[in-house]
Amino acid sequence: MDMSLPDWVESWARNAPDLKVPPPGPKSKEIIAKDRLYVSDAYDRLFQFTMKKASGSAVMDADGNVYLDFSSGISVMNAGWSNPRVTAAIQEQAADLAHSMANDAYFDKEAEFAELLARISPGGALQSSFFGNSGAEGVEAAVKLSRYYTKGSEHIAFMGSYHGRVGNALAITSRVKLKYGHGPFPPGVFFAPYPYCYRCWFKQEYPACDLLCVDYLQNAILNFGGPSGSVASLIVEPLQGEGGYIVPPKEFMPRLRRLCDDRGVLLVADEVQCGLGRTGETWECDSTDTVPDILITGKALGGGVPLGAIVAKKEVMSAWRPGSHSSTFGGNGLSMASGLAHVNEILDEKLAERSRILGIHALKRLNEVKENHDIIGDVRGKGLMIGVEMVKNRDTKDPLLVPEIQGLMWRKGLLMITSGMHGNVFRIAPPLIISQDQLDLGINLFEKAVEETEKRMGILR
Template sequence: MSVETELTGAELPEVRTEVPGPRSRALAERLRASESPAASGIAAGDSPVFWDQTRGAVIVDVDGNRYVDLTAGFTVAVAGHSNPRIASAIAAQAGKMLHAQGVANPNELRVRLNERLGQLAPGDLSVVHLVSTGGEAIELALLTARMATGRQNVIAFQGGFHGKVGSALASTSVNYYREPFAGVLPYVYHAPFPDPYRSPFPHAQGDVSEICADYLERLLSFPDSGVTSVAAVILEPIQGHGGWVIPPVGFLRRVREICSRYGVLMVVDEIITGFGRTGAWFASLHEDVAPDILVCGKGMASGYPIAAVVTTPRIASAWKANMRSSTFLGNPVGCAASLACIEEIEEKGLVERSKVEGAYFLSKLAALQERHPLVGDVRGKGMMVGLELVKDRQTKEPAVAETAELVSALLRRGIMATNSGGAYGNVVKLSPPLVITRE
């Protein structure tokens, strides 16, 4: 039985029980018994807070505790949780037509969404292929690169995360996910990513961005690099799972130049960074970079599962008719949700708001860093802000236990900052809904 609370989305935190509360713990036990351990962290002993209602930047759990959400449901709710415009669009479309057979009988909303995404995407990216999830979109993007080039291999980056299926998993560098399937994954080379705080070349002289870009170029240019038949280079403009790692300005542009020089397609994974998250429609636009293939998802509908691959007409033409169609392609409800989300972002000025409020948020956390030696680094772009905690600022030893305790302490006070992690588990990754207010 849910706890009924009328939400406006502007409420302050209110914690009535221990966290997680008794109903959350009971539901966790039921879920542990009924769900595959692969689907959540419950099998590892986690006891999560079960959500019951959401609105704006506010979450109410099944025990009636109210939280301010600083994660946007892992970067998804860019226009706010349960945004009224999006919810109304979903309800109206579901009442009119819930499903249109993706292959044989398209719907008008699918056309409109394709056109809008083509207008928003950088460069001459104008051909869209809609799918349901980010992992599916990454798989499609890399297959597209292989079709267009006639080559098979991929270069990705250490610290990168692109999904847990097929080529997406192969491109992900997280060993925990990769190891059981290492022998059957498509081959992907992983190059070092320029982390300004934790350089992959800590003893090297010079700009880490240039060093990493030179490394990438050597993989493609050196005759005996061991890297052959490369179809694509895939990267996140800001690494998500890796800990909100922001490469130095100029790195994306250098990767673009290298890909163009060697005839390799540049695939940019904007699943996390798209739709205003970083203060631009897509993070690639901060450097005026147009990839060959752009992948988006998560914030695309602020909560409804839909994703897309956007590319050029020339690259898309490598496909033959109906080779990658699917039953739920261009689902009308998902298209309605995404179109409403785009309208909301535009009308409420959420891209600019992300830029302005994100800078304010970052300045407040930088002031916190000055007072607390545990905070080794504060970094961010728009409403994508991270705190990296260390035991010692000189050695940068990751403060893993302290990070977990901070996240837990915030949760007990009604602040949901539960998207912590990074390669060492010591980064608090903040990504509030773009509608959140300073109050």
């Protein structure tokens, strides 16, 4: 497979990073000043960074500075920023109609998109879709549908999970920081330990542990931990995203499937972040041949236009009758056109395969970097969903605060964001069309920033 950039990537984006002025430049400062006056402080923006345009795996700020992007706008731009197939689809659709009145009318692209999702769903077994506007809305739909179908009212979620910031999605999200001040939350949500093997909740070693965390879910939480026996669904990220890019052992998802089957609980896979080629598979569920009852998708689904969906077994989705659920903008003209073009581009250009191959290369390079730097505690991931966990000390695994390293990289022109319960996991999640050369360049910049930090800490070997 050719690992260079696609032909359509603009010339300015091929030379990323390319900084014209020390960021933030004067135009960026002006925009930021106005934003600070009028836009809510709720967004936790780490960089003084503005967005002007983007192409391939590079973004440009208002002052013409070009950055190499290792974030894909949080796993959204899988087929590359400003992919011309997606741009053309949006433009053509906008000229016909933007709003498709999904509540009251039928629309060809909505039917076509649902057919495509049915065809590519895990095991081809999920035959019916409902479209909303975001990942969190997909989560809400999954929670509602699982209750409606099972007549249960309780849910199992996982520690470190992230499912969104509204309603039930926030209730099944596990971090205190994200929930602070927003309670009360609906009762009936039980959190189980996710197999975060680097920081095992039970201080075990895999594989000797035989997945004690799943035993605990089965024997302690479900039997004695509180549910009243009316559990509607178990909601899981097959590769945990905001929790720190955590890859569970391969037996994890199949064991959850069996557990759900034994208890008549629906298995809901949240692939909002890890789906659509990101991990080297179309869906991460495919890597363990796990077929969930409901799959949640979002982020990359819309190719940059807001879109989320659930894709469910026909029998499950059929529980909903006309009027059971709806959304004004579900199946929207622009999101359908953009999303269809984006997903077809991911499939036609074999971007999952590209992600898998580049991921193997990046993991090897990052493990070499780890060999020389003690503040790198763990390197893990699949495809181009790689986490690098930073620590003060490899033995104690005390989390290292990383804004300084992040700032150093940004000033060198590399956009890298973090995740993890301690906020100390760098994500390597570039657009899947990134070239191998750009990937290596970014990893070199990361290593330089790590070196500078270790020098300052007085621990450079």
